[in-house]
Amino acid sequence: xTGFDGLVCDLSTLCxxxxxxxxxxxxxNFSGAKGKGGMATEGTGKACARDLGQGWKISPCVSIEPGxxxxxxxxxxxGAIQTMWMTGQFQPRFTILRIYWDGQEQxxxxxxxxxxxxxxxGRYVQLTSMAVCLNPGKGALNCYWPMPFRKHCRITxxxxxxxxxxxxxxINYALGQVPEDAAYFHAQFRRVNxxxxxxxxxxxxxxxxxxxxxxxxxAWGVNNSGWWGEGEIKxxxxxxxxxxxxxxxxxxxxxxxxxxxDVGKENGGYREFCTPYAGMFQVLRPDGLYQxxxxxxxxxxxxxxxxxxxxxxxxxxxxxxxxxxxRYLPGQDDISSVAYWYQTxxxxxxxxxxxxxxxxxx
Numbered sequence: 001x002t003g004f005d006g007l008v009c010d011l012s013t014l015c016x017x018x019x020x021x022x023x024x025x026x027x028x029n030f031s032g033a034k035g036k037g038g039m040a041t042e043g044t045g046k047a048c049a050r051d052l053g054q055g056w057k058i059s060p061c062v063s064i065e066p067g068x069x070x071x072x073x074x075x076x077x078x079g080a081i082q083t084m085w086m087t088g089q090f091q092p093r094f095t096i097l098r099i100y101w102d103g104q105e106q107x108x109x110x111x112x113x114x115x116x117x118x119x120x121x122g123r124y125v126q127l128t129s130m131a132v133c134l135n136p137g138k139g140a141l142n143c144y145w146p147m148p149f150r151k152h153c154r155i156t157x158x159x160x161x162x163x164x165x166x167x168x169x170x171i172n173y174a175l176g177q178v179p180e181d182a183a184y185f186h187a188q189f190r191r192v193n194x195x196x197x198x199x200x201x202x203x204x205x206x207x208x209x210x211x212x213x214x215x216x217x218x219a220w221g222v223n224n225s226g227w228w229g230e231g232e233i234k235x236x237x238x239x240x241x242x243x244x245x246x247x248x249x250x251x252x253x254x255x256x257x258x259x260x261x262d263v264g265k266e267n268g269g270y271r272e273f274c275t276p277y278a279g280m281f282q283v284l285r286p287d288g289l290y291q292x293x294x295x296x297x298x299x300x301x302x303x304x305x306x307x308x309x310x311x312x313x314x315x316x317x318x319x320x321x322x323x324x325x326x327r328y329l330p331g332q333d334d335i336s337s338v339a340y341w342y343q344t345x346x347x348x349x350x351x352x353x354x355x356x357x358x359x360x361x362x
Contacts, residue, residue: 005176007080008146020176025073026169027059032075044166061088064157064165072169073155077102079175081147081155081185086113087140088167092122093359094160101184102151106349111189112359113157115338117141118299120219120361121284130276131215131301131340145214145340147185148178160356183211183342188350191359193334194223195319203233204339205314206351211343212306213313216254220296221334221361224321227260228331231318238311246307251317255280255298270296277301293334306342315339334361 006018021034027044029037043059064070073081088095092114099109114120118132119139127134133142147153153173159165188204195201203216213235222228229251234244248254252261256278263271270283282297307313319331353359 005179007082007148007174007176007178007182009082018176020079020174023075023079023173023175025075025171025173027062028057032073032171032173061166061168064159064167066159066162066164069156069158070167071154071156073153073171073173075149075153075173077149077151077153077175078178079149079153079173080178081149081153081171081173082144083172084143084169085140086117086167086169087138088165089138090114090165090167091161092120093361094356095165096158096160096353098156098158099147099185099187100152100154100156101149102345104346106347108184108345108347109187110350110353111187111338113141115189115217115219115336116187117143118217118281118297118338120336121282121295121297122361123282123284125272125282125297126274127279127281127297127299128274129279129299129301130303132217132299145185148182149184150178160359184345184347185214185340185342186347187338187340189336189338189353190351191334191336191354193221193336193358194332195335197332198330200316200318201335201337203315203317203337204341205316206348207309207313207341207343208311208348209344209346210310211313211341212308213302213315213339213341214306215299215301215303215340216315217338217340218255218296218298218317219336220298222294222296222331223333224329224331226321226329227262228319228321228333229260230320230322230328231331233315233317235307236314236316237307237309238313240314251298252280254317255300277303301340313341 004016004018006020023032025032040059049056093112095113098107124139233248233254235246237245278300280298284295321329323329
């Protein structure tokens with residue numbers, strides 16, 4: 001039996017010894033170097049610690065100026081990112097997370113922070129799942145996607161806002177040998193607002209290589225009254241063209257619910273839920289004044305059932321409601337998504353990220 005590498009851990013491996021070396025990067029140890037944490041003499045907490053001196057919370061966070069890109073982590077491998085925690089007072093769509101693997105010039109992760117951590121609407125709501133958690137008070141952002149790399153990892157944050165960003169973060173990782181069959185984590189953001197009439201929303205396409213699809217986050221702003229989620233999700237695998245290999249039965253079905261998530265008007269109508277692998281955990285309801293459209297947040301993690309592909313992958317979802325005569329109504333909604341997957345390198349280039357005005361949610 002071969003030894004345990006210690007990079008991807010869960011309860012079943014917690015008792016196993018490993019030669020992996022645990023490290024952590026934060027504003028108190030920018031490099032993650034051994035024995036170098038809490039040494040700051042300058043930082044955002046310097047004035048607060050003026051009576052205590054070095055070692056007393058002098059650099060708990062960083063300030064990122066408007067338009068600035070800050071490097072959160074720069075790590076020489078081999079190893080794996082194991083968990084990430086972040087928080088701050090920020091506009092969810094104006095703070096862009098990028099992750100680069102093994103010296104690649106293009107990022108393998110490129111998402112607004114709010115969408116990557118399933119919180120694009122800018123309102124805290126508890127999310128408890130295997131891969132992502134949103135926790136009190138105003139939205140602590142946590143992710144548990146394992147992210148192995150062989151040579152190098154670089155993680156950056158770009159502030160598109162006009163205000164200075166104060167950012168707290170901790171990136172926990174392990175250094176050790178990566179298995180030969182370990183693929184690289186990817187995440188891609190998209191938005192269409194509004195979806196053109198009779199168009200299908202593309203969650204991701206153009207994926208080339210070998211890998212497996214790991215999850216979907218959808219933020220859906222509905223522009224019609226009535227039920228909106230009859231649309232089917234479709235996975236086009238390895239050369240599928242007109243018709244997919246995997247075809248779902250409805251939007252709420254894909255997110256592991258049923259019958260519109262509707263528990264009856266007397267019980268509040270739409271019912272939010274969180275489970276380890278799927279949920280519809282946020283509904284923004286009109287208030288009769290300024291909140292004029294219903295908005296939903298949904299996630300589906302393919303942790304027990306990854307969608308494997310050998311050559312290529314495309315994923316789409318239909319926007320369908322109901323119209324007169326018992327007919328489907330093609331939706332013209334505001335739909336945003338994050339696709340999460342693992343694959344070999346190099347990856348195909350991502351579409352250009354929308355500009356600040358197109359990203360913005362009012």
